[in-house]
Amino acid sequence: MHNPYPDGPRFLDAKSQFLAHGAVEKGSVSKEIERSWRRCVENGMEAGAPVRTEILTQQELLEKQEANQLLLSHARPEMESLNAQISHTRSVIVLTDAQGFILHSQGNSEFLDDAQRVALIPGSSWQESLRGTNAIGTALVERSPMTVQGAEHFLERNHVLACSAVPILNARNQIMGTLDVSTDASMPQQHTLALVRMSAQMIENRLFIASHAGAYSLHFHARPEFIGTLWEGIAIFDDRHRLMALNRSGQFQLGITHEKLEDSLFSELFACRPESLMQAAQGSSLVTPLYTTREARLYARMTLRQAPGVRQPGATNSSASERHCAASLQMLNTGDPRVARIISQVELVLDQDIPILIEGETGVGKELFARAIHEASTRSRGPWVAVNCAALPEGLIESELFGYEEGAFTGARRKGSVGKLEQADGGTLFLDEIGDMPLALQARLLRVLQERSVTPLGSTKPKPVNFALLSATNQKLREKVERGEFRRDLYYRLNGLTATLPALRQRQDLPALINTILQTENAAGKTIDREVMALFKSHPWPGNVRQLHNVLRTALALSGASPISMMHLTQDFLDDMKNGVEEDAALSLSKLTAEAIKAAMQSHAGNVSAVARQLGISRNTLYRRMRAMNLM
Numbered sequence: 001m002h003n004p005y006p007d008g009p010r011f012l013d014a015k016s017q018f019l020a021h022g023a024v025e026k027g028s029v030s031k032e033i034e035r036s037w038r039r040c041v042e043n044g045m046e047a048g049a050p051v052r053t054e055i056l057t058q059q060e061l062l063e064k065q066e067a068n069q070l071l072l073s074h075a076r077p078e079m080e081s082l083n084a085q086i087s088h089t090r091s092v093i094v095l096t097d098a099q100g101f102i103l104h105s106q107g108n109s110e111f112l113d114d115a116q117r118v119a120l121i122p123g124s125s126w127q128e129s130l131r132g133t134n135a136i137g138t139a140l141v142e143r144s145p146m147t148v149q150g151a152e153h154f155l156e157r158n159h160v161l162a163c164s165a166v167p168i169l170n171a172r173n174q175i176m177g178t179l180d181v182s183t184d185a186s187m188p189q190q191h192t193l194a195l196v197r198m199s200a201q202m203i204e205n206r207l208f209i210a211s212h213a214g215a216y217s218l219h220f221h222a223r224p225e226f227i228g229t230l231w232e233g234i235a236i237f238d239d240r241h242r243l244m245a246l247n248r249s250g251q252f253q254l255g256i257t258h259e260k261l262e263d264s265l266f267s268e269l270f271a272c273r274p275e276s277l278m279q280a281a282q283g284s285s286l287v288t289p290l291y292t293t294r295e296a297r298l299y300a301r302m303t304l305r306q307a308p309g310v311r312q313p314g315a316t317n318s319s320a321s322e323r324h325c326a327a328s329l330q331m332l333n334t335g336d337p338r339v340a341r342i343i344s345q346v347e348l349v350l351d352q353d354i355p356i357l358i359e360g361e362t363g364v365g366k367e368l369f370a371r372a373i374h375e376a377s378t379r380s381r382g383p384w385v386a387v388n389c390a391a392l393p394e395g396l397i398e399s400e401l402f403g404y405e406e407g408a409f410t411g412a413r414r415k416g417s418v419g420k421l422e423q424a425d426g427g428t429l430f431l432d433e434i435g436d437m438p439l440a441l442q443a444r445l446l447r448v449l450q451e452r453s454v455t456p457l458g459s460t461k462p463k464p465v466n467f468a469l470l471s472a473t474n475q476k477l478r479e480k481v482e483r484g485e486f487r488r489d490l491y492y493r494l495n496g497l498t499a500t501l502p503a504l505r506q507r508q509d510l511p512a513l514i515n516t517i518l519q520t521e522n523a524a525g526k527t528i529d530r531e532v533m534a535l536f537k538s539h540p541w542p543g544n545v546r547q548l549h550n551v552l553r554t555a556l557a558l559s560g561a562s563p564i565s566m567m568h569l570t571q572d573f574l575d576d577m578k579n580g581v582e583e584d585a586a587l588s589l590s591k592l593t594a595e596a597i598k599a600a601m602q603s604h605a606g607n608v609s610a611v612a613r614q615l616g617i618s619r620n621t622l623y624r625r626m627r628a629m630n631l632m
């Protein structure tokens with residue numbers, strides 16, 4: 001019969017030999033186990049001794065949990081998901097602090113007797129000096145992942161256990177704690193350590209990101225599909241592009257140890273300007289190729305963080321490298337007749353001081369389009385300043401837009417602040433989500449547009465400004481005007497020309513658009529199989545081009561070198577697809593019903609009883625349906 005624990009007798013023999021002669025036969029156990037046994041003997045420990053169960057009081061445990069709050073909060077979700085993967089085995093998952101005290105445990109402990117169950121609950125300690133050779137305590141001493149099975153444990157009481165523990169390190173390579181899975185000694189162990197390693201790495205990545213509040217982080221790997229996984233390198237920089245921290249995978253990929261990290265600049269590590277990646281990071285999670293200064297090719301995604309003092313791209317003059325990232329108007333012309341007409345209209349009014357209002361559903365590419373207009377204009381040498389009116393808190397929007405003088409209000413910065421309107425002088429001001437601008441500010445904005453000057457808060461001196469004005473909205477602005485929620489005079493000021501970008505489901509250039517997106521993902525020429533293309537053509541795309549881009553990006557990562565097929569679409573998208581179809585069906589059904597009712601009303605000259613009879617429904621139902629469909 002298959003013996004699930006073939007090494008049991010070998011470990012027992014090795015242990016007896018070690019206890020009798022102080023040495024083991026070469027190769028019978030690992031060096032780490034032999035070293036640990038030696039430490040146990042040197043500490044005067046006896047293999048057959050009863051276990052001393054050291055357990056913290058409730059108060060002491062609470063204090064330890066408090067002191068390790070960060071570790072606990074990031075480890076808990078990973079322990080949950082590890083538990084879901086191994087819930088069919090009889091195992092307990094344990095998190096300890098750096099001294100080996102259990103902070104949290106979960107799982108199935110039925111395979112243990114009462115004493116051992118107690119040993120795996122929060123508050124008990126697995127220090128090697130107390131419990132002899134064991135995965136947690138020995139991993140902490142050896143600073144490396146350990147599996148300790150059956151008789152490899154020094155104390156006989158622990159021979160029933162098989163445990164795999166991995167130390168969790170912070171960015172400075174200091175041990176924060178361990179993650180361990182303990183199970184019955186007879187359970188095969190070959191995959192357990194790999195699983196625990198992965199979970200520990202996830203916890204390290206989470207801790208790493210949470211403990212460094214830099215200005216931006218760069219996520220990188222030699223293979224694009226590894227970005228966003230536990231194997232990615234993560235580098236965190238401050239707003240002066242100095243490296244603040246690099247995770248272990250990053251240290252390995254870039255070939256630097258954490259001691260050498262101090263004061264490295266972005267430009268010393270990567271052959272690219274951080275600003276160009278920042279531009280790509282705005283509003284999307286684009287993966288871009290880049291080279292290290294040692295000429296290794298990597299892929300990276302930048303994540304901007306909301307730290308104070310971060311210079312956001314867009315609020316400054318657009319540099320040559322940023323400009324290189326923006327799409328040109330003709331690049332956006334991928335064959336849809338409506339888009340082509342809008343582009344030719346825009347080209348006619350370009351540089352003529354005519355404000356353009358860009359309308360369209362979310363994700364149709366309004367900001368991309370606005371940026372392309374700026375790039376095509378003579379103002380492209382001037383600044384591009386984008387303001388998202390929906391993202392600014394109402395109390396801040398005024399000072400953001402208009403700026404303020406020194407000492408204008410309590411808490412104002414000493415030197416005052418230049419508002420966005422003034423920053424845009426000589427370039428383009430893009431007011432995104434303009435429909436969300438509070439009414440009171442609409443009046444002030446209108447005055448600036450009429451007088452072409454800005455008066456910062458706390459000042460009486462107007463400053464002349466000159467910028468091209470673009471704005472965008474996904475709301476029906478005209479309807480807001482009718483409802484009195486948006487100033488009519490401002491509405492007319494903003495829309496010298498209205499450019500309405502079609503929703504993706506209305507566009508006739510889907511394959512060409514897909515090709516453009518594939519190009520931006522460095523995957524030009526990638527094949528998409530017919531089934532997927534047919535699905536894409538019938539999907540209603542509620543998230544528009546942004547959604548298409550995301551679906552393609554994930555499919556590219558999942559498909560590797562093969563053509564994109566159904567198996568590379570995420571379940572999320574397929575579910576969305578199903579719901580869309582159901583919604584569509586419901587929509588067309590209600591349209592058909594409305595048509596049927598209208599026709600029957602006409603042929604029976606409005607006689608409700610006759611119509612109800614013809615349609616086979618009651619008069620009440622007919623009235624209800626007519627009311628719901630606005631037919632009465």
Ligand SMILES: Nc1ncnc2c1ncn2[C@@H]1O[C@H](COP(=O)(O)OP(=O)(O)OP(=O)(O)O)[C@@H](O)[C@H]1O
Pocket residue numbers: 283284332360361362363364365366367368369472474516517545546547549
């Ligand atoms: N013509 C296009 N070609 C390639 N990608 C596009 C195009 N239009 C839009 N996208 C993709 O869609 C994303 C969203 O575009 P953008 O932010 O300009 O949309 P938006 O209409 O301003 O959205 P929102 O209303 O939500 O602000 C872009 O980051 C890009 O990935």
